[in-house]
Amino acid sequence: MTRKALVAAVALCGLSVAACGGTADGADAGPARIGGSASQNAAPAAQTTQTTQTAGSTGDVQATPAASPTTSPATSPATVAGSTPGTSLQGKVIVIDPGHNGQNYRHPSEINKQVNILTEKKACDTTGTATNSGYSEAAFTWDVSQRLAKILKSRGATVKLTRPNNDGVGPCITERAAIGNKAKANAAISIHADGAPPAGHGFHIIMPKKINGPVDPVVDASRKLGIDVRDAFKSGTGVPYSTYIGAKALDFRNDLGGLNLSTVPKIFIECGNMRNAGDAANFQSPAFRQKAAVALANGLQNYLK
Numbered sequence: 001m002t003r004k005a006l007v008a009a010v011a012l013c014g015l016s017v018a019a020c021g022g023t024a025d026g027a028d029a030g031p032a033r034i035g036g037s038a039s040q041n042a043a044p045a046a047q048t049t050q051t052t053q054t055a056g057s058t059g060d061v062q063a064t065p066a067a068s069p070t071t072s073p074a075t076s077p078a079t080v081a082g083s084t085p086g087t088s089l090q091g092k093v094i095v096i097d098p099g100h101n102g103q104n105y106r107h108p109s110e111i112n113k114q115v116n117i118l119t120e121k122k123a124c125d126t127t128g129t130a131t132n133s134g135y136s137e138a139a140f141t142w143d144v145s146q147r148l149a150k151i152l153k154s155r156g157a158t159v160k161l162t163r164p165n166n167d168g169v170g171p172c173i174t175e176r177a178a179i180g181n182k183a184k185a186n187a188a189i190s191i192h193a194d195g196a197p198p199a200g201h202g203f204h205i206i207m208p209k210k211i212n213g214p215v216d217p218v219v220d221a222s223r224k225l226g227i228d229v230r231d232a233f234k235s236g237t238g239v240p241y242s243t244y245i246g247a248k249a250l251d252f253r254n255d256l257g258g259l260n261l262s263t264v265p266k267i268f269i270e271c272g273n274m275r276n277a278g279d280a281a282n283f284q285s286p287a288f289r290q291k292a293a294v295a296l297a298n299g300l301q302n303y304l305k
């Protein structure tokens with residue numbers, strides 16, 4: 001690996017950390033820590049305009065706020081596809097956590113504030129990543145979450161989101177967990193997309209590990225939730241298992257506040273790699289986002305039935 005390539009890889013690792021808390025294992029775990037620095041996360045938008053070259057050279061592109069033409073709200077005709085009305089989820093409470101927030105990049109001091117996630121101290125929140133063309137992870141997670149909420153409600157579920165729009169800051173990862181706990185959710189899902197080296201593609205699920213803490217009693221249930229959502233996402237979207245992390249798209253971590261602090265069954269999904277051209281093309285397609293939302297709803301429903 002050339003020095004340039006190494007720097008690029010480190011930047012990407014940092015990006016991955018900034019996006020979602022970092023890889024818990026693997027060779028990238030060490031250098032990835034730099035992603036937590038304020039300078040990485042606080043990159044002003046002005047530095048994010050060069051988004052077409054190799055992702056590694058623009059590690060701060062995650063701050064790009066640009067809304068691509070494909071960031072249409074969940075109001076297209078496709079939205080209703082798959083949202084078969086019914087009562088199959090009646091009585092169930094589901095909390096959806098759309099990762100990051102659209103204005104996080106403008107408020108570095110707020111989102112870099114350190115919070116206690118029991119296994120370590122960590123930034124309150126991060127900017128998230130983006131595709132090379134500037135479609136932000138925050139916009140993606142918000143759009144999929146809106147679609148998912150609509151489908152789940154149509155099936156009778158009570159749905160709560162951890163943020164009201166994509167125009168704000170945070171909340172902190174600790175608060176994101178607390179919202180699920182307070183709601184006594186039957187299931188909670190945090191929706192993300194990764195910022196990994198461009199060659200890697202595919203989706204993966206992140207589940208909690210026991211930490212001698214509040215999440216321990218729901219580790220087993222979270223694993224079952226994770227497997228149900230994995231199976232539904234694979235069959236519903238055709239997106240392959242991640243080529244760069246986890247085993248059969250399953251990863252277990254103890255460094256994510258949203259999981260460590262959860263007292264309800266909870267998982268993260270990294271729907272793919274925003275820095276991979278194929279995955280990015282998917283993310284920027286409203287039809288794909290609808291397909292993803294339906295698949296997630298089916299996975300949640302399979303778990304809850």
Ligand code: ZN
Pocket residue numbers: 018019020099100128129137191192193194
């Ligand atoms: Zn993320």
